[in-house]
Amino acid sequence: xxLYIDNEWKLVPNDDPMLRDILRKHDIVIEQLSLIDExxxxxxxxxxxxxxxxxxxxxxxxxxxxxxxxxxxxxxxxDSSTFIGRNTRVGEGTRIYSASIGEANxxxxxxxxxxxxxxxxxxxIGNH
Numbered sequence: 001x002x003l004y005i006d007n008e009w010k011l012v013p014n015d016d017p018m019l020r021d022i023l024r025k026h027d028i029v030i031e032q033l034s035l036i037d038e039x040x041x042x043x044x045x046x047x048x049x050x051x052x053x054x055x056x057x058x059x060x061x062x063x064x065x066x067x068x069x070x071x072x073x074x075x076x077x078x079d080s081s082t083f084i085g086r087n088t089r090v091g092e093g094t095r096i097y098s099a100s101i102g103e104a105n106x107x108x109x110x111x112x113x114x115x116x117x118x119x120x121x122x123x124x125i126g127n128h
Contacts, residue, residue, distance in 0.1 A: 002041040003028065004062075014038055031068070049086060067103065079115075091126065 002009045005026050012019055014036065023030060028042060031050040036042070040058040048054065049068035057075040060066070064078045067086030072078070077095045084090065085103035092109045099117040101107065108126025119125070 001036050001038055004041065004043045009041065011038075043080070055092075073109070085121075094126075 001014060002011050003022065003026065005022070012022055027045045029047040030036060031048060033050055034048050034052045034054070036048070036054045037056045037058065039056045040054045040060070042060045043062040045063040046060045047065045048060070049066055049070065051068055052066055052070040052072070054060070054072045055074040055076070058072050059077045061078055061080035061082060063080055064082040066072065066084045067088065069087050070084055071089045073090060073092040075093045076090045078084065079097040081098045082096050083100040085101055085105065087103055088101055088105040088107070090096065090107045091111065094107050094109065094111045096113045098115040099113045102119045102121045102123060104121055105119055105123045105125070107113070111126040113125070
C-alpha cells in the first residue's frame, strides 16, 4: 500500500515487518483481518475497521474512518474526513467528498457524493 508520510507517497509492502510501527507512528489504524490492496493510497489519521476490504487504486483521505466489514471497490476515492459505517459497500470509481455514510449502505459504481451529505442505515445509491 502507499502511505502519505513525511510529505510524500511511500510504497510500504503489506508484508513489511516494520508496517505496524510505521502505521502507529503516523496515526493510521488498520484493524486485523482487513485486506488492503498494495496499490491503495492511505493518508494520515485514517482508520480502517476489522474485516474491511480495500481494492486496487483506492484513495483514503486524511482522517477518514471506515467501519468494520466494509468493501471499498477499485479506484474509489474517499476524501478527507469521510465516514463510512460498518457493513457498507462502495462501488468501483465512486467519489465521496467529506460525507457521512451510514451502516449497511450500498453505494453503486461511479457515484459522486458531495461534501456534507449524510445517509441513514440501509440506503442504496446509484445503479445496482
